Amino acid sequence: MTEQQETRTAVSGLSGRSHKEIPQATVARLAVYLRVLGVLLDDGTAIVSSEELAAAAGVGSAKLRKDLSFLGPNGVRGVGYDVAKLLSRIEGALGVDRGHRVVMVGVGHLGRALAAYGGFGRRGFTLVGLFDSAAGVVGEQVAGLVVRSVAELASACAALEPTVAVVAVPDTAAQSTCDALVQAGVRGILNFTSVALEVPERVSVRHVDLAVEMQMLSFDSARQDSAYEAEVVELRAAEQDRW
CATH class of the missing domain: 3.40.50.720 (NAD(P)-binding Rossmann-like Domain)
Structure with a gap:
């Protein structure tokens, strides 16, 4: 299997095409959009803008629109996305509708x-x-x-x-x-x-692997601590220079 095959997933039945390859990272984000849309639908929301959906999913609106472009035309400019229709579209792309x-x-x-x-x-x-x-x-x-x-x-x-x-x-x-x-x-x-x-x-x-995920959190925490300590040292040095 080539590297390209490993990082892409074939999705069938979209917009009349036999199949279209979607990057694995996009597939992961589609699953997040699906979860958010499910919550919106349960709350009675009929229409959602790209900015609102992107914010709820924790991504930029440009990335959201690019991800959804793999599914074909979606939404109406100036109006937004039909929540139920987009949810159904993503379910079909991910195969969970079956x-x-x-x-x-x-x-x-x-x-x-x-x-x-x-x-x-x-x-x-x-x-x-x-x-x-x-x-x-x-x-x-x-x-x-x-x-x-x-x-x-x-x-x-x-x-x-x-x-x-x-x-x-x-x-x-x-x-x-x-x-x-x-x-x-x-x-x-x-x-x-x-x-x-x-x-x-x-x-x-x-x-x-939950342990790996916790180790990644540990790394992020250590990096933030190091950045904070460096900032404190820099501020103290600047304060000493003023005196």
């Missing part, structure tokens, strides 16, 4: 928290199966589903037909779990382990 069936492997503390999160269903992702290897967990009812043994994963996936899987197992079981999911026909994996999973090119993996 709905996705999700299975989760690993029902520990993190898995239970994810299973209990109600936001997935509102965004087109329905949790249909939970799996774990611990005898004390198998058979429990979590989020309205009975936890099954990972030994049943292949047969259960054949019946459930999931399109997405969440992997929240210990690192030592990450790759074997991934292999079993790929063998069962799952095409998208959300990986909450710290292992870089190896998958065929036809399978997409998104990696979520």
Whole structure:
């Protein structure tokens, strides 16, 4: 797979075109716009300007308009965007309008928290199966589903037909779990382990490492502290020069 293939995502069915490649960074922002539009729709907002939508999403209005241009013509100059129509357009671009069936492997503390999160269903992702290897967990009812043994994963996936899987197992079981999911026909994996999973090119993996995100926050905090300390030193030096 080339670098360009890795950083772009093909989106089909837009504006009469067979497909159009959208940069991965734009896809990530489209998901944010979708979340904001959902809130606006729930609040009864019918029309939103590019400036209002951009501010709510935390981006510049020029970047917003460029991102939305990948979807074809949107909005009316001087009026704004129809919230319901734009939401539907982005749902189609991201493929969530088709709905996705999700299975989760690993029902520990993190898995239970994810299973209990109600936001997935509102965004087109329905949790249909939970799996774990611990005898004390198998058979429990979590989020309205009975936890099954990972030994049943292949047969259960054949019946459930999931399109997405969440992997929240210990690192030592990450790759074997991934292999079993790929063998069962799952095409998208959300990986909450710290292992870089190896998958065929036809399978997409998104990696979520909370420790890495916290380390990035630590870096930002340290950088801000350094900038503040440098500013204090500069101000003190300037004050001494005046005396």
